[in-house]
Amino acid sequence: MFNRNLNExxxxxxxxxxxxxxHNIPEAKEQSKQWVSSAERAPKKAKVGLAANKVMATVFWDASGIIHIDYLQKCKTISGQYYSELLERFDTDLEKNRPHLSKKKxxxxxxxxxxxxxVVAMAKIHKLRYELLPHPAYFTDLAPCDYFLFPNWKKWLGGKRFGSIxxxxxxxxxxL
Structure with missing residues (x-):
């Protein structure tokens, strides 16, 4: 399909x-670099650890941008039932934000x-009539999010502190 019609x-x-x-994202090493003359020593910086407060973000996106983002509530875990309900919310946003996709698979x-x-998630995917693209078993970091979206997003958030979700x-x- 990719070779036949890239745009489709x-x-x-x-x-x-x-x-x-x-909630507390330290600056990346690249962001905290600064120029010093050869006679000067680089300033010492304290190592900042990640804060205990954090939130899980689930992002659905395509070539045109973000379609749906879900933030997991504190003290909750992602289960098959939760993911199934998340797919339902995504489908609602998909129809609203990308009406052309609601007519296609x-x-x-x-x-x-x-x-x-x-089983619960796969049943929901089948019910929504999505075609699931295979993901190689031992390539956990093959998702486009890991190479494009998340590193740029975390670089943007670097050095900032947040008090709440x-x-x-x-x-x-x-x-965005």
Whole structure:
């Protein structure tokens, strides 16, 4: 399909992945670099650890941008039932934000996490009539999110502190 019609493929391709967003994100090494003369010593910097407060973000996106983002509530875990309900919310946003995709079969790419491949989630994917693209078994970092979206997003958030999930969402909106 990719070789036959690239535009058709990229117009139907949607990927999903999860990432942790910490409330205190230290600067990346690249961001904290500064010039000093050869006679000067580089200033010492304290090592900043990640904060205990964090939120799991699940992002659905395509070539045109973000379609749906879900933030997992504190003290909750992603289960097959939760992921099934998340797919339903995504489908609602898909019809609203990408009406052309609601008429075509969505090519959904996800990793092989247990919640993605459990019976409840697979039944929901089948019910929504999505075509599931295969993900190689031992290539956990093959998702486009890991190479493009998440590193750039975390670089944007680097060096910032957030007091609540609402502040994280506000900053995310500024980035997107």
């Amino acid at each position: 493929f990229s117009g139907r391709f949607v990927t999903v992945d999860e990432t942790w967003i910490h 969505v090519l959904l790419h996800q990793d092989n996490a247990r919640v993605h491949t459990c 609402e502040e994280v969402i506000t900053e995310r909106n500024a980035y």
